[in-house]
Amino acid sequence: MKKYSHLLIVSLLSGVITLGAYKLLFDADGYFSNAKHGITTSATNSPTKNVGLSAEVLDFTDAAEKTIHSVVHVKNVSYKTVSNPMLEYFYGYKGGQTQEQVGTGSGVIISADGYIVTNNHVVKDASEIEITLNNKKTYKAKLIGTDSKMDIALLKIDADEPLPYTAFGNSDSVKIGEWVLAVGNPYNLTSTVTAGIVSAKARDIGSSGIQSFIQTDAAVNPGNSGGALVNTRGDLIGINTMISSMTGSYVGYSFAVPSNIARKIIEDIMEYGNVQRGILGVEGGELNGPVSKELGINQTEGFYIKNVTKKSGAEKAGLTKGDIIVKLDGQNIATYADLSGYINTKRPNDSVEVTIMRNGTKKTILVTLSKNEFFSTEFKGIELENIDATDKKKFRLDYGVKIKSITNDNLAQYADELKGNIILSIDNVKAKDIEQVAKLLNSKDENQSMRLEMINKNGEVLRIII
Known part of the structure; x- marks a missing residue:
């Protein structure tokens, strides 16, 4: 018994010595503590942000359940007549075989009464459009309108009950x-x-x-x-x-x-019944390191204005060449895509607060957007504008830009022949509209030659190099 008592006393003393040594050497004020040597560490109870993929952090089930019932299957049926050139050549056969072509895609119901948004390319050239809902019901759809530039189309179906739909977010x-x-x-x-x-x-x-x-x-x-x-x-x-x-x-x-x-x-x-496009009325390009160095400016983000369209909202508001657009309605503008993306959400006569850098000073100017039809651009002494509905019908075109006037001395003798011609492509790039052409021309050097393909007033195709 005496032997066990001695063991108990030794064990207790060992524990006391160990605890005391730890307190002396490693505790907050101990010899090896961080405080003794001037080292600062984060508190253990400081807030941290957990990042993970656990079920507690992410749950897509509600969003998926809400959406799958409003997303539809879109079937595009078109018909194409296929001829046989051998039969036509040898036997004078002028008939052809009609073939059905089927394309498929998706759409989103955006209202309980059956309006559906999809891509323009999903329903392009469709003779019939069939919609299949998530519950397998099918309906014939009517094409309400399209915007080929932004690749958006609006369809409508007449259902016998209110439909599930997905609301637009910001x-x-x-x-x-x-x-x-x-x-x-x-x-x-x-x-x-x-x-x-x-x-x-x-x-x-x-x-x-x-x-x-x-x-x-x-x-x-x-x-x-x-x-x-x-x-x-x-x-x-x-x-x-x-x-x-x-x-x-x-x-x-x-x-x-x-x-x-x-x-x-x-x-x-x-x-x-159509898309209302507003324009700011400026031409130029986005800044980056090489461009800023060439222009002799320090700023490497924003949209640099090279030209202001006459009679546009930008000109009336006082924007000038050399201004750098850095914000629209408080949203940062670092690239051309930032600028065009925001303007594409606006209509003619909408007002936009344009924040610019001018000679190192930040300034905010209110600009009223103009109609896209008034937008024109000038390059190498050739003023260009969008074609109108009459031109499209006359020449059976859905794209192109028209030569409005000639101020280039080298082309002055050909001015009467060139005015009114419609440019179809520039260096083999389709001239879709004036906005796209302005962006293309601004990326080229003034001294760089260009190949233009155009249709003259008689419908003849011409090709020139300027």
Whole structure:
């Protein structure tokens, strides 16, 4: 018993010595404490931001459930007459065989009474449009209107009951890194949901129309076109439009028309029957390191104004060459895509607060947007303007820009022959409209020669080099 008592006493003494040594050497005021040697560390109870993919952090089920019932399958049926040139040559056979062509895509119901938004390329040249809902019901759709430039179309079906729909969200408030869902019908697989994040905003991928896509890494494949891009609340923030791929299938990035642009187009079609385009009335380009160095300025972000359109809202408000646009209505403008994307949500006579840098001083000017029809541009002494409905009908065109006047001395002797001609392409790039042509011309050097293809007033095709 005495032996065990000694062991107990030794154990207690060992514990006391160990605890005392720890307090002396390592406690807050101990010899080896950080405070003794001037080292500062974060408190253990400081707030931290947890990042993870657990069910407690992310839950897409509500957003998916809300969206799949409002995303529809769009079937485009068109008919094409195919002739046999051998029969025509040897036997004078003039008939042809009519073939049915079927294309498919997706659409999003945006109202309980059956309005559906999709891509223009999904329903282009359609003779019949058939809509299949998520509950397998089918309806014939009427094409209400389209905007080929922004690749948006509006359809309408007459259902026998109120339909589930997805409400538009504010695409301007979308943040890079935000989780999103793409919902559509790839490869005719209905109600397919994929997830990803917003990879970039105001992405310009060289499209001749829209230059302000939302880029995501949510998987999008053929058949997804016209489908919904929604946030985790189920708000519609974009219309899935295209992918970047060498194979035709998804390889990493997809692109969507921002909801604010799509909503504005839809509202214009419903209210006016066509799209109302407002313009700022400036020409130029976005800044970057090399451009800023060439211009002799320090700023490397923003839109540099090279020219102000006559009689435009920009000219009337006092914007001048050399001004750098850095904000529109308080939103930062770092690229051309930022500027064009925001202006595409506005209409003629809307007012926009334009913040500029002028001679190192920041200034905000209120500009009233002009009508797109009045927009013109000048390059190498040739003033260009958009073609009108009469020109389109006369020459059976849906694109091109008209030569309004000639001030180039070298071309003065040909002025009468050139005025009124319609330019179809510049250096083999289609001249879609004046806005696209202005951007193309601003990227070229004044001393650089260009090849123009045009139609004259008699409908003859001409090619010249200037």
